[in-house]
Amino acid sequence: MSSETSDFVFRHVHSFNRYIFGHKLPNLKVLSLRSSGIRELPPGLIGFGTVNILDLSNTISLQKVSGYLENIHALQELYxxxxxSGWEFPFLLFMFSKLTRLYHIENVEYLSHEFSSSLTEINLIEFCITVGSPAYFDSTYQTNMQITTSKPISTWVKELMQRTExxxxxxxxxxxxxxxxGIVGDSLLIFQNLRKLRVQLCHGFKDLFSITLAAxxxxxxxxxxxxxxHGMKQIVAMAEGEEQVVDKKGWFPNLMYLSIENMLNLTSFCQDGVLLDWPSLICITIKLxxxxxxxxxxxxxxxxxxxxGGENE
Known part of the structure; x- marks a missing residue:
């Protein structure tokens, strides 16, 4: 094996030749262990500090990563x-300061935990993160987040959500x-980059947006x-302390597709008598x-x- 090797790809393997991972590979940039049956990372991986891209996808038997990944200081992409899924997700972000792409499904409940570090120095430009729910990713977008929660989310989640499309x-x-x-608080910046929003099976929601957020x-x-x-009666409703907004021209200026399905108690989109401009709207689907x-x-x-399109059967 040459020390000049830059790419390693292993698939469908269950163990590794210790000789391979016992060598220093100063030029190794890409390491893929996708679909491997390993239970822990190879001990020699601690010497691969130059790796930029690491793929651990579909390594469903993997049980231990602690003590290995911490040494890959140059890591930029992690799959x-x-x-x-045993790590605290934010720990991944704070540990890898050069990380720009993260494709990671996390099932632990750290959405409401506060951490002293801030994401302001994190360089993530692409991510697909699912917490506590089945995975649903759309390759159209660079930044994806899907969450299930029963608690208000923490500051680090809100900071990351500001980057979510x-x-x-x-x-x-x-x-x-x-x-x-009730999840994200009152900040109007939380959805500044949001291009697609899907809300499903949130039966406790009586409405979705405040007037200020919609406007x-x-x-x-x-x-x-x-x-x-099923608990939602109105999509845009006046929140406590809000004043009615007279000018509706700023509402949903780029919304192209609106789909509302199986909303048993929904009676209106917003206050009766209000008409919106919908300058970009192309398609409306209403079912049940x-x-x-x-x-x-x-x-x-x-x-x-x-x-x-519609359906009421």
């Missing part, structure tokens, strides 16, 4: 889909959480999907929303609208 809230339940504000905080949103939230009688559409609304 751990369907793999080891594709967010899915799946089966989120909290005693005092009646909308998305100012969803400027980049292109796709909105709301499914099976028997109590929803109308949408906030006027004669001059949604001039780009090309398709309306």
């Amino acid at each position: 751990m889909i369907n793999s080891f 594709n967010l899915s809230l799946f089966s989120c339940h909290l005693d005092h959480m009646c909308n998305i504000r 100012q905080g969803l400027q980049q949103l292109e796709i909105l999907e709301i499914i099976d939230c 929303c028997l109590r929803l009688k109308r949408l906030p559409l006027g004669i001059q609304s949604a001039l780009k609208l090309d398709m309306i």
